[in-house]
Amino acid sequence: MTQDLSILRLVLNASVVVQLVMLLLVVVSMASWAAIFRKLFALKRVKLLNDTFEREFWSGTSLNDLFAAAAQNARDSGPLERIFASGMREYQKLRERHILDASTLMDGARRAMRASYQRELDVVEANLSFLASVGSVSPYLGLFGTVWGIMHAFTGLASMQTVTLATVAPGIAEALVATAIGLFAAIPAVVAYNRFAHDIDRIAIRLETFIEEFSNILQRNVSAQSASGH
DSSP: OOOOOOHHHHHHHSOHHHHHHHHHHHHHHHHHHHHHHHHHHHHHHHHHHHHHHHHHHTTTOOHHHHHHHHHHTTTTOOHHHHHHHHHHHHHHHHHHTTOOOHHHHHHHHHHHHHHHHHHHHHHHTTTHHHHHHHHHHHHHHHHHHHHHHHHHHHHHHTTOSOOOHHHHHHHHHHHHHHHHHHHHHHHHHHHHHHHHHHHHHHHHHHHHHHHHHHHHHHHHHHHHHHHHTO
């Protein structure tokens, strides 16, 4: 007489503890996929907004016009534009206070952009630690379910006089399903984490490069204004 060893039947026949482990892993996997898609769309939006602002920045538009546009579109602006706005805002505040020392102006603008840079990175890196946790913990949860299931299966076999492969296989198969689900939850999370970490590193390098480039532009403006006596 053949036994039904389909995945659904194995899950239904598993012990309560193993079923709870499987349910937890399924919930974690669903939350992981939701986080993956949210992060994927968020990073694409960040890249699009950064590209749009960078084209505008290097198109020859004046800094004052760019700053005015950034102030009006604060909610819809990207990290690059917000960093620019924070540096420009601090620069103008110091100018309004009649601070003409070049080093003071540049230090203030740089500090403001660095603080904005850290805030932007915190936002971009949100939920990344969750994916790392899913990738590292899920296999162990699955392994726990497997060990528990095998213990449960062998406990049930202890009372039998004759033990054959047909009697051992279903219990072991039920337990191994937990490991399979754990790997199913962990592998996409690990792959997505590595991909997103790489993308975020590239975004961070791009933001740092822009801070240096914008600082050079401000430095030239300060030097030109100092030379003209204004």
